[in-house]
Amino acid sequence: MKRLVILFLVYTVVFLPVQLAKADVSIKSEDVASIQINRTSGGTRTFNENDGIEEFVIRKVVEWINTSSPVKEATELDNTKTPISLLKIKMKNGNVATVVPAYDCHVQNQTKYCSLADGDVILDQNNQKIRLKSVQLFDWLLTGWKQENTKPPQDTKEMMVHDILMLFLGPEIDKAVSNYYSEYLTYSPLVYPYQIEIVNVERIGGFRTFDFSITLEITPVVGPHISVGKDRLTFEIAPTIIPGQIKLKKFEHLETHELPPHWQHIIKH
Template sequence: MKKWVLLLLVVVYGLFFQIDITNADFQLQKPLLTREDILSVKVNGLYGRSRLFRENDGYEEVIIYKIINWINTLNLSVGPTEFELNKTSTLPNLRINMKNGNVSVIEPAYNCLSSSKTKICTLAEGEVIYTWNSKKVRLQSRELFDWLLVGWKYESVGASKDELLEETLYSRYYPYFDKTYSNFIMCPRIDKIERINGDTRRHIVHVSALNYSAHHGDIPYDRIHVTLSDTPENGVKIIKVGIEKDLSKKESAGQCRREN
């Protein structure tokens, strides 16, 4: 009898071990998504609320990149990928629209228990179901799980008045830059403005921006720092230019007002 029990345990262990190998093979197939593939991301929340984030919107693009990064760093989780709930239930989901016409879907994962004729399903904290090409996999991500349920509601809509003003001023000064620095157009900031001898018409302006060529995330951003004078008699004159190389993710996020 003991031999049969031992044999059964070995078979069961082998089955689970085989599943783990399959999951490990899937983990190696990363990244799951690339930025160049994405057209838009749409969140469908509870009670009919939704929001669309578009790849060609310079402001929403950053949010899409954050989501892609979460997806590409997910870890596999053990549990069912199919569940049955009341058909009248409204479940939040994230639809990722690809440029080739395909659609991937992310939904919260559930754990269900059956008792007699009753099935009770509850949210699996920090876990989601990812569906693509008729395939489903259960993954772990506290950040993506929280964002899917509530976080998307608090993403800023468009740029603030101050940010738009800084972009306008930077656009005025940008044509005076040497062509060598033409790539520095991302997340412009007016860091400081000083009056010259207290005159309200004459100023020293300190501006900065990131290089656009690094926006795919493959390499760190560089940041330009420009000091210039702006006066009625002489117009815009460049005083000093400096390049800050290889910014950290925290520094570049701060430049683009994406500290969180």
């Protein structure tokens, strides 16, 4: 009997932290109705999924959670200590998950001292607490949420021309991206107009001719705007190009971005 107890204790000490570290963390941004952040010292904000700009904040926070790294340290909180900030994630099905900054505690002279664990947070989801490493989310919980600008930006003529041009080029961009990433992914990434930067534009034939070269840098994404890489595309636009007046001249893959664990399944092996 004594031997069984010892074996159980060894199993608990050695294997349990590993299981905690490998705990699955996955929240779908489309399942989130709202997030609410409260600071103990005062101040609160709510971001709702039915607002386009606020939805972007929700997607960003969820992505930080999903791409965070589990930490092996204990996930117990000091029950007598009120977290400096509390994030409530309200799901559309009525469930609520919370995220708070993590603390490191130690006892000295029978007194317990706790201090913020820089970069660590604790996610409480489905009655399971998981300690995670996410510097971005940690900083956001402390002060970043105050800086979120959810006022609609002022539209400009330049922005409208940019968006019209991206709509015009969109099908050719999607085709080029699909052709390249089909070699590596089972899921075709998307490119949104606001993730396209115009790097260079040239009028090939001289002043007031209509043969153009345009170079773009794009960031294709999957799911909740998880970037898979960065690419540079050069198109020729001219009335003599048939059909469509657009031709891809060059495709350069600049960067490959690592996918979070719950999106690794789309990688071709």
